[in-house]
Amino acid sequence: MAHAPPHLFRPLNLGPLTLPNRIVIAPMCQYSATDGSAGDWHRVHLGSLALSGAGLLVLEATAVSATGRITPQCLGLYSDDNEAALAGIVRVLRAASPIPLAVQLSHAGRKASSQAPWDGGQQIASHTPGGWRAEAPSALPHGDGEEAPDALDADGLARVQAAFVVAARRAERIGLQGIELHAAHGYLLHQFLSPLSNRRSDDFGGSLDNRLRFPLAVFDAVKAAVQIPVWVRVSASDWVDGGWDAATTLAFAQALQARGCAALHVSSGGVSPQQRIPLGPGYQLPLARALKAALTMPVIGVGLITEPAQAEAAIADGDCDAVAMARAILYDPRWPWHAAAALGAQVPAPPPYWRCAPREVKDLFSGLRFGQR
Numbered sequence: 382m383a384h385a386p387p388h389l390f391r392p393l394n395l396g397p398l399t400l401p402n403r404i405v406i407a408p409m410c411q412y413s414a415t416d417g418s419a420g421d422w423h424r425v426h427l428g429s430l431a432l433s434g435a436g437l438l439v440l441e442a443t444a445v446s447a448t449g450r451i452t453p454q455c456l457g458l459y460s461d462d463n464e465a466a467l468a469g470i471v472r473v474l475r476a477a478s479p480i481p482l483a484v485q486l487s488h489a490g491r492k493a494s495s496q497a498p499w500d501g502g503q504q505i506a507s508h509t510p511g512g513w514r515a516e517a518p519s520a521l522p523h524g525d526g527e528e529a530p531d532a533l534d535a536d537g538l539a540r541v542q543a544a545f546v547v548a549a550r551r552a553e554r555i556g557l558q559g560i561e562l563h564a565a566h567g568y569l570l571h572q573f574l575s576p577l578s579n580r581r582s583d584d585f586g587g588s589l590d591n592r593l594r595f596p597l598a599v600f601d602a603v604k605a606a607v608q609i610p611v612w613v614r615v616s617a618s619d620w621v622d623g624g625w626d627a628a629t630t631l632a633f634a635q636a637l638q639a640r641g642c643a644a645l646h647v648s649s650g651g652v653s654p655q656q657r658i659p660l661g662p663g664y665q666l667p668l669a670r671a672l673k674a675a676l677t678m679p680v681i682g683v684g685l686i687t688e689p690a691q692a693e694a695a696i697a698d699g700d701c702d703a704v705a706m707a708r709a710i711l712y713d714p715r716w717p718w719h720a721a722a723a724l725g726a727q728v729p730a731p732p733p734y735w736r737c738a739p740r741e742v743k744d745l746f747s748g749l750r751f752g753q754r
């Protein structure tokens with residue numbers, strides 16, 4: 382009888398979407414769009430990742446409004462031009478690879494109007510070229526000395542929620558197969574969750590139930606607007622005393638699960654410059670493990686997962702149901718091929734590349750037929 386494949390290479394369902402394996406390409410901002418529209422860089426970059434053999438490719442944080450971009454070069458899905466440009470990219474990816482494609486929808490909140498990291502990542506003052514007024518739950522700046530954002534009023538909340546819905550519909554219309562809502566890394570939805578950034582005194586601030594209210598309303602509205610699965614990326618800790626933590630994340634996750642959330646993607650940090658992140662291999666997996674133990678929806682782990690055996694163990698030992706990776710797969714876009722070779726599994730690869738399989742690695746590429754010369 383054939384051996385069961387390694388855990389990393391078993392299929393996983395995110396709602397109705399079946400991933401052929403459990404390697405997820407984490408969303409990675411490219412800061413290379415023009416007025417929110419994808420271009421040739423995205424074609425090349427995503428084209429490369431689409432041939433990786435991973436089970437899911439999550440497109441970078443994609444802004445639901447121009448003011449929700451982190452930088453002026455961030456990708457967006459807030460205009461017809463943005464939609465047409467991304468539709469063109471999806472067509473290219475589809476022609477080259479069957480990899481499932483999702484998008485991370487995002488609003489940067491008070492972390493908007495910033496420079497790209499390679500330009501220093503500083504806030505761009507609203508009155509200077511390229512800058513704009515940021516909006517957030519409360520008029521509290523992210524860092525000392527930064528310009529405070531405008532606190533969203535009731536109309537503003539409705540506008541932001543509607544922008545998430547419109548962007549989600551655009552994503553579905555162009556053939557993307559899943560939506561990850563960005564509620565991590567100190568961006569707008571996380572800013573509502575964390576008591577460090579949310580000091581509102583209305584129904585959307587104060588108690589935990591109140592701080593969950595806007596992110597849950599956005600989730601409900603997006604979920605109701607599309608057929609494709611919707612899941613959420615969270616920061617499961619602010620890594621600051623008195624901040625958002627594992628217990629409050631669980632409350633949020635349970636509410637999401639009850640509403641039909643397809644998965645929880647467990648990251649951490651980003652809301653406060655005071656954070657002390659315990660960086661190290663698999664450093665966020667303990668957070669994922671604790672949440673997975675209390676949830677039935679799939680949990681995606683992420684953070685310095687770089688080795689095939691480490692990724693396999695994370696799933697086999699019950700830390701998470703899938704592993705996401707960012708830096709390691711940028712460094713080695715064929716990481717899933719190498720992991721399959723190391724673990725004795727098969728990985729999807731395009732037929733024109735099949736001849737590259739090393740002789741000593743038997744049956745590396747699924748679909749490969751022998752006897753060809």
Ligand SMILES: Cc1cc2nc3c(=O)[nH]c(=O)nc-3n(C[C@H](O)[C@H](O)[C@H](O)COP(=O)(O)O)c2cc1C
Binds near residue numbers: 409410684686705706
């Ligand atoms: C170039 C780059 C861009 C990133 N952009 C995003 C993003 O758009 N959305 C997001 O949630 N996280 C983003 N991240 C964080 C990654 O998704 C991931 O959580 C983090 O890098 C830890 O995983 P790793 O150790 O495998 O790199 C980015 C990371 C990198 C390296």
